[in-house]
Amino acid sequence: MHDLIRARQPEGPAHEWAQHVEFRAHRRTIIQRRTAPVRLDVVIGEAALRRPAGSSAMMAKQMRHLADIPGQLPQVTVRVLPFSAGFPGGISLPPFVILGFGETSPGEPVEPPVVYLEAVVGNLYLEKPEDTANYHEAHARLVRAALDEADSRQLLRQVAREYERGL
Template sequence: MPDAGSTLPRRQLGRYLTEWRTRAGLSQAKAAQLLEMGATSLNRLEKGQNSRIKSRDIQAICDLYGVHDDLTSALIGLARQSNVKSWWHQYGDVIPKDFDVYVGLEAAAVRLVSYQPDLVPGLLQTADYDRALVQLAWADSTDAEREQRVQIKAHRQNIVTRKTQPVSLEVVIGEAALRRVAGSRKVMAAQLRHLADMSTRPNVTIQVLPFEAGFPDGISMPPFVILEFGNAAYAQAVEPPVVYLEGAVGDIYLEKPNDVSRYHQSYEGIRQVAWDAAASRNLLRQVAREHEQRER
């Protein structure tokens, strides 16, 4: 019988538990012995295979590994969410608002496919572009707090530029994202040139969906990211792919194969009518020049 709950928070929880056990210098067998838990049970927990997870077990594990209180609360929240069939993560609800579930999934992915109609994707944003957005989104924060957010974004971008096994990144960006000004036209010019430069990397594909393409699906698709985690032996997925939808009050994670397939189909339809990589690169540089000219 298939497990009743969502596999996504279980897998995320398993990754964190494995990481912190390793930090504590414990083998899986030794940790299980100290926890008075079967080694098989701990192994299933770390692989995200337990369908029912007890909060007290997670608390005991975190105590043994020396996990700090804030992260312990987040991991207990993940354990509770694992029993929910359709997973919707609302900040400040079960999981602490400062725990970014998506970032952990992003770091584990080997391929990211994204459609962003209005904004430059986060992994491709310059610091000044991101800073302009953070200034508005976190207006009540201090300058130091806002700058910390910018630095966190910059750190996330390492998965694209690292020398060893960089993530494969495929994005379609709406033309509106090129022309809508964040910060200033000078900031936009630099941002678009950065996109053009990044698109020359072998692991990065950037296409622009022009206004003239209309609505490929007959509807206005929201921004989305499809995260894929690679294949093991016999072409089996290491983990099932996930569709991420960011919301103003909460984030939605779709795991059902039919849902993921639907977003793959939508992306393919959008990609086919978008400009190809070379034409998109030329457009990025052209619009960058337009911003510079209007800045003078």
Template sequence: MSEDGSTLARRQLGKYLRNGREECGLTLHQAAELIERSASALQRIEKGIVAHLREVDLEALCKIYGFDTHHTAAMKGLAAQGNEQSWWHEYGDLIPENFDFFVGLEASAQRLTTYEPELVPGLLQTPAYASALIRCGYPDEGVEEHARRVQLRMRRQTRITRKHHPATLDVILRESVLRGMVGGPRVMATQLRYLAEAGVRPNVRLQILPFSAGFPLGDSVGPFVILEFGTGKQGQVIEPPVVYTEKFTGGLYLAKSATVHRYHQGHESLRRSAMDAEDSRALLRRMAKEYA
């Protein structure tokens, strides 16, 4: 089975279907009987092995599991993406815009390796910083919907802040993240102080790539996240790692091992040119005072 975007789509579709079945209290055999398929066939679907899932089977499973129209549409979008060679998740296209696929991946990741050249990543944003960005992105939304988006972003951060098995976060921020004004000086001061405090956590490593470092990779690099999902009891990889890169109109998921390795190498090259963690915290605190 090739490790491309289509594999990722099928794998995640299978995970959503398995969760739906388990929430209904159905065994593989029981659910398979309801759609007149074998248990082994349904198991292959849940493992993401079936490349061309029949639409009639998918619709039946969504109905049995009680998925609403929105959730069913997202499942159909994943199934369609499973037939493609690469995966551009364009908002509002195959998968509904408000079905955040990335959040599902992020929630199951054990390690996140991130580079951000412009903005503080969502996992480290303060409520005020997140609110300012969301207000710019969705200027016509009502108060309740705006609050819901901010709350979701804050809830994602428990993956990093919880006491029991928190995920590891390895972040490099270009200096432009610190200089780009979001929400005004007071918001920026609070945000930079929060970043300095977050960098002290044992599961968080945060470094600043200063302007003086130039462009270590010989080219401009957009934001990316490498998501790794840990290993099992016998040391085997639970799921292949995934790289997520975001653009204005959507995000690209990359899962080929050679591509993931190249992003790891790129991140290490950026790290060698970045300030160490202690100097990075000192810079953050100094700039927070300047904003304040």
């Protein structure tokens, strides 16, 4: 993680790299906590699996970790969008996160959802209802086009074996 963040901003100060790593590690803790863990529904493009971001051994370990997460954390769903799915919705989407903040007992959101986009020029938060609705629909299209959870695990393990063989 540290190497990826440093590669993104090589001229940045080391303390900022550490802050980014700490922030991402904190996200992991709220997903793994025992009391009220956050639900995480991930769709990963196959290109991200096949573009090395480290050694082959590290990539194989990462693929196996992604395949095993749903069995360890039932609130996490991991699906892969295969190359064969093309571009659901007709365009390639940048990575995005839809942040939901829970609901009150009658089903109303505690806070309106926010879409988070990480970009080269800075991070962007979209709060307008029409923007968040568009990203909810984009996510739904990705989920419909992605492999189901079992086939995604199988592909992740296949890619792990490919990295282990040095392909």
